[in-house]
Amino acid sequence: MTKTLTIGVLALQGAFIEHIHALNTLRGVEHISDVVEVRTKKELDRVDALIIPGGESTAIALIAERCGILEDLREFVLTKPTWGTCAGLILLAKNAIHTKKGGQQLLNALPVTVSRNQFGRQVDSFTIKLSSQCLDAVSERSATGTAEPFEYVFIRAPAIVSVDDPEVQPLVQLPPGHGQTEASEHGLLVAVKYRNMLGTSFHPELTNDARWHRYFVRMALTRDSREPVPVGMPA
Numbered sequence: 001m002t003k004t005l006t007i008g009v010l011a012l013q014g015a016f017i018e019h020i021h022a023l024n025t026l027r028g029v030e031h032i033s034d035v036v037e038v039r040t041k042k043e044l045d046r047v048d049a050l051i052i053p054g055g056e057s058t059a060i061a062l063i064a065e066r067c068g069i070l071e072d073l074r075e076f077v078l079t080k081p082t083w084g085t086c087a088g089l090i091l092l093a094k095n096a097i098h099t100k101k102g103g104q105q106l107l108n109a110l111p112v113t114v115s116r117n118q119f120g121r122q123v124d125s126f127t128i129k130l131s132s133q134c135l136d137a138v139s140e141r142s143a144t145g146t147a148e149p150f151e152y153v154f155i156r157a158p159a160i161v162s163v164d165d166p167e168v169q170p171l172v173q174l175p176p177g178h179g180q181t182e183a184s185e186h187g188l189l190v191a192v193k194y195r196n197m198l199g200t201s202f203h204p205e206l207t208n209d210a211r212w213h214r215y216f217v218r219m220a221l222t223r224d225s226r227e228p229v230p231v232g233m234p235a
């Protein structure tokens with residue numbers, strides 16, 4: 001029998017309610033037994049997989065530190081399925097540039113370098129519809145056999161400016177021009193997968209399209225491991 005998952009959403013600050021709502025729409029369709037808000041180590045210990053939401057990475061890290069859960073999160077994200085969206089991606093990353101003056105705490109897990117606020121300020125927020133091959137398996141097909149494009153929402157978003165481990169899989173790249181200060185034939189990278197981790201710059205929880213949540217649930221079902229996957233294993 002396929003196991004069912006208890007999925008946690010880190011609920012210290014930011015868009016956690018929206019993620020919970022998106023996950024709840026998948027109950028009964030995907031293998032989700034429970035969706036819970038995580039604020040304490042006890043709650044973290046209960047969950048099989050975790051979403052770290054968008055919001056403000058500096059605030060989330062500070063609150064996590066004050067609540068005494070920062071080190072537990074550092075441990076969790078190394079082995080258990082974890083998805084960081086926007087501020088959550090910044091927190092998950094090993095390296096970040098354009099961080100808060102004086103630096104900020106990261107979970108130092110996902111081997112990428114993110115550039116914080118790469119697309120500008122709140123007023124520079126934008127959406128873009130893109131077809132993404134990685135969503136094929138979780139998409140319903142139109143009569144022509146193609147999957148609907150996904151509407152990507154970017155709000156003071158980070159971009160992944162360098163991939164620091166060959167095992168990191170790029171999933172979504174923007175068309176050239178968006179958020180780039182110099183001309184380049186390659187657009188910025190905004191979604192990656194690495195072992196048990198998924199990192200996305202955008203906010204899928206702010207759309208009515210739960211395909212990224214489905215993608216994460218499926219990933220968590222196949223990757224609910226306490227052990228890091230050995231180097232060289234296919235993702």
Ligand SMILES: NC(=O)CC[C@H](N)C(=O)O
Nearest residue numbers: 054055056057086087156
């Ligand atoms: N929408 C977001 O999550 C914005 C992230 C924010 N720029 C940060 O540094 O945390």
